[in-house]
Amino acid sequence: MNVNEFPDRKILVDGIEYLYFGGTNFLGITTNANFQNILFESIKKWGTAYGSSRNSNVKLSIYETAEKLLAKNIHSEAALTVSSGMLAGKLVVEYLLKTTDTMFHFPDTHPALMNPQSLPIIVNGELNSKLFDKSISKIAVLTDAVPSQYVEPIDLNILHTIPKEIQINLVIDESNSFGILENDWHNSLKKENINIIKVASLGKAIGISGGFIAGNQLLITEIQNQVSFIGAAGMNPAFLETYANAQEIYVLQKQKLQRNLNYLDRNFTDRGKFTYHPSYPIIYFDDEMISKKLLENKIITTSFKYTNASGKLNRIVITANHSIEDLEHLIAQLT
Numbered sequence: 001m002n003v004n005e006f007p008d009r010k011i012l013v014d015g016i017e018y019l020y021f022g023g024t025n026f027l028g029i030t031t032n033a034n035f036q037n038i039l040f041e042s043i044k045k046w047g048t049a050y051g052s053s054r055n056s057n058v059k060l061s062i063y064e065t066a067e068k069l070l071a072k073n074i075h076s077e078a079a080l081t082v083s084s085g086m087l088a089g090k091l092v093v094e095y096l097l098k099t100t101d102t103m104f105h106f107p108d109t110h111p112a113l114m115n116p117q118s119l120p121i122i123v124n125g126e127l128n129s130k131l132f133d134k135s136i137s138k139i140a141v142l143t144d145a146v147p148s149q150y151v152e153p154i155d156l157n158i159l160h161t162i163p164k165e166i167q168i169n170l171v172i173d174e175s176n177s178f179g180i181l182e183n184d185w186h187n188s189l190k191k192e193n194i195n196i197i198k199v200a201s202l203g204k205a206i207g208i209s210g211g212f213i214a215g216n217q218l219l220i221t222e223i224q225n226q227v228s229f230i231g232a233a234g235m236n237p238a239f240l241e242t243y244a245n246a247q248e249i250y251v252l253q254k255q256k257l258q259r260n261l262n263y264l265d266r267n268f269t270d271r272g273k274f275t276y277h278p279s280y281p282i283i284y285f286d287d288e289m290i291s292k293k294l295l296e297n298k299i300i301t302t303s304f305k306y307t308n309a310s311g312k313l314n315r316i317v318i319t320a321n322h323s324i325e326d327l328e329h330l331i332a333q334l335t
Contacts, residue, residue: 029207085201179205
């Protein structure tokens with residue numbers, strides 16, 4: 001279905017109004033008037049686009065300002081912004097292909113991180129035997145923090161069983177969780193042989209077009225020197241100014257989302273047909289009749305063919321902007 005304006009909690013299709021429980025606008029940021037005003041002022045200052053390389057002799061100060069703030073918020077030593085989450089993943093993979101012996105991936109890893117040379121880390125429920133090859137001393141491990149069709153952070157404890165002599169560069173794509181979940185990987189995976197690298201899109205909960213890479217300063221410096229980074233334009237500086245100036249709005253919208261999730265947890269009791277967790281704003285389901293029933297009752301959700309999935313990916317998305325009345329109507333159709 002085609003629509004003529006960005007959908008918030010409601011969507012207009014062929015002149016008919018529906019409640020919208022789809023998309024990835026988890027914090028309801030993109031349609032927030034105060035957020036938009038900050039963006040408008042940022043555009044006046046930085047223009048609508050900046051097509052120059054980040055390595056140009058003229059450097060915009062907002063990149064350093066925003067990247068320091070991102071690093072602080074992500075609890076990483078350094079951060080680097082790029083034009084998309086997809087590019088963030090590809091830049092890191094490109095770098096690690098040249099600096100590690102072998103690359104592995106967890107199941108359901110996003111295409112932004114996948115590479116034909118990568119091997120599955122788990123084979124028949126056990127660690128890939130390649131990990132015990134004495135010739136391997138440095139590896140890359142790729143995973144999503146919350147893969148598609150999951151509603152909780154992925155369990156990475158199996159990494160503790162990898163021989164401690166192997167240096168692990170763990171790349172975690174936080175696109176589906178950044179801004180809504182606090183994933184404390186640095187404590188849960190605290191081992192001298194694990195180096196954590198985070199990548200993510202900022203186009204979901206954060207509501208701006210772009211992506212980031214976060215890790216130690218050496219990693220960030222080396223990626224900045226890659227040809228693919230030098231040859232690419234940076235992230236839109238107006239969006240970075242907006243991110244820096246909208247921190248209070250993010251906090252308020254996250255509180256509103258938590259209110260909605262708390263209400264849903266108390267009242268959504270018939271959960272048998274759904275993949276659901278109280279702390280996550282996405283509910284997955286397989287039964288196509290649920291989509292049909294929701295549509296008949298003026299509710300539109302997200303449904304599409306996703307990468308290598310055998311069927312359609314069906315999901316209900318709760319945002320900060322949904323009202324309690326919206327949630328009541330949704331729950332009534334899920335029972």
